[in-house]
Amino acid sequence: MNFLRPTASHARPERLVTQSSSIKRSWERCADVSYDLHTDPDPMLLADLQLRREQHAHLLELAQPELETLAGLVASAKSVVLLADAAGVILQEAGSTEFLHKAERVALRPGVSWAESLRGTNAIGTALFEGAPIRVHGSEHFLSCNRILSCHAAPIRSPRGDVIGVLDISGDAATLHAYALGLASLCATQIANRLLDYTDHRLHRLVFQRQTSLLDSAERAIVLIEHDRIVGANEAALHLLDTDWRLLDSPVDDWVDGWSSLAGRTDGIRTRSGQALVGQLHRGQESLTAQASPQHARPRATPLPVAPQHIRTASAPLPELEDTAKQALLQAVAAMDGGMAVLLQGETGAGKEIFARHLHANSAWHRGPFVAINCGALPESLIESELFGYEGGAFTGARREGAQGRLREAQGGMLFLDEIGDMPLALQTRLLRALQEREVQPLGSDKRVPVHFGLTSASNRDLSTLITQGLFRADLYYRLQDYTITLSPLRERPRLREFLCAEFKRLGGTERGMTLSDAALDALEAYGWPGNYRQMQSLLRSLVVLQPAGSLIRREDLPLAQTDSVRAPIASEADSAMAVVPSGDVPAATLRDMTERTIEQVVRECGYNVSQAATVLGVHRSTLYRHLARLKSRDSGPG
């Protein structure tokens, strides 16, 4: 017997596996490997769990509404809700504090894998193996230590049909949790639907059902369409179209008639088998009718008469800006709507992208897409085609139908050029031409296509220093920085202690009955936070996830490496009470110096262990490697 999972991608979606037969099959699989099963597994290292959580950040983010709602519901039934990845590793838990203690005794906690091959028959592992919802109650668990549990798990599928995670509700086996399996299945469906809803804005989304009233329900069928082909779906769509995952990549016309004329309306469509349904066609996250470009909207030249507390929030929840940042946002919105390009400066993790997203949501460009390009992460060989697009067959490996490129995708919305200081010099010339002429010329084409979007760029490197070093074009710099905002680092945030407490609560600390001791809070408040908001969230999340439920967190529990020296030296003379400083007040050359000094210090303190240093800094390992490579080339450079 082996644990090779049946290939789910072509399997017919099974709404519920026959309970007893799947438990029986699982026991047969486990009997052959019982000597390999782990009765008392150790959770993985904090750094490894953090990395996994980063890898699954999108799933975690989209699952939050269900996790939060379920946490409240199941806590009253003395149960917990868990989200695990496709390998069965628990990424997040919430719910009854009392039961969390009990669950931890059998290693039902973040950082532990509940794959069937490691923990025997159990709801998470067996649901993953079978690709279907399952309840495993008390003695149905293969390992006797787990028989105190009653668990209900439902797999979460990607738009391509792969199982990418599992949602589980677990409680005490002494109680029967009659609705738990239905609840877990419903929430797993909602998360899968949200993955389809928050899709690439280039795709179309056809939503359909038997009745109009069901188009907003969890039962709605969804297919994603790219160039008239189906590139994603949910199980409700497979069910209504009476097919399986083989429908992927086939033409939509093979399945439904009348879909392409829906644009923005709710109207009738007909399936291949003649069934009459109602459908809606959306583009990306918004309906087609709402996609009107603001290019004809009259730009405002004066600041918006809006009080900071009335600032609109974007459709996806964004972290709230600090008060002075809200003031700066109003100015930035006015500048952007007046046709100016906005440049954001600030240390790594200081919230430049979040600020840019607020700017998009509050500017005249909010109806169009927000297109973010990380100029530092694109391979040099691809950056040109990625930005400007290409004609079909322009180069070896090019898609037959060509690609429109990211600048054209931003049409009518906002283009966010992140880490602009890392853009290769040769490409800066082409970018400048496109920005000045407001036209792009795809690779392999002699056509020029007009583009119209709001422009924001960001860098934690000082662009004026790069200019003096010959690494950045002065003319591009002046094109990007009509209006510059420098975001202050987290350590300068007013009322930092209260903010840290609120974040700890928001991230689930209070829900798990945990408290930060005064000494721990003193240390957190005095810490330098070189990785800013990103590092703060990563650290607080790891405390919430890895410290026992109900615990009082002491100073020694904080994973602050040996950075007791805390607060990094603040090189600027700027008023530290200012969260946002207008351009020119901070000698921006210090931003990069500070980042580099901090990286060197943390890497040294972590004994040159890059994984550990990345965790302390709250950045991905690859980001840290990139910074280290830059430091190395600086040190070995001329002079």
Ligand SMILES: Nc1ncnc2c1ncn2[C@@H]1O[C@H](COP(=O)(O)OP(=O)(O)OP(=O)(O)O)[C@@H](O)[C@H]1O
């Ligand atoms: N005001 C805020 N409150 C809470 N969290 C925030 C805030 N601003 C940013 N964050 C969080 O910090 C993390 C980093 O934010 P963001 O990506 O905007 O930083 P950045 O300055 O663009 O970083 P980098 O320079 O490394 O690209 C994100 O997880 C974001 O949600």
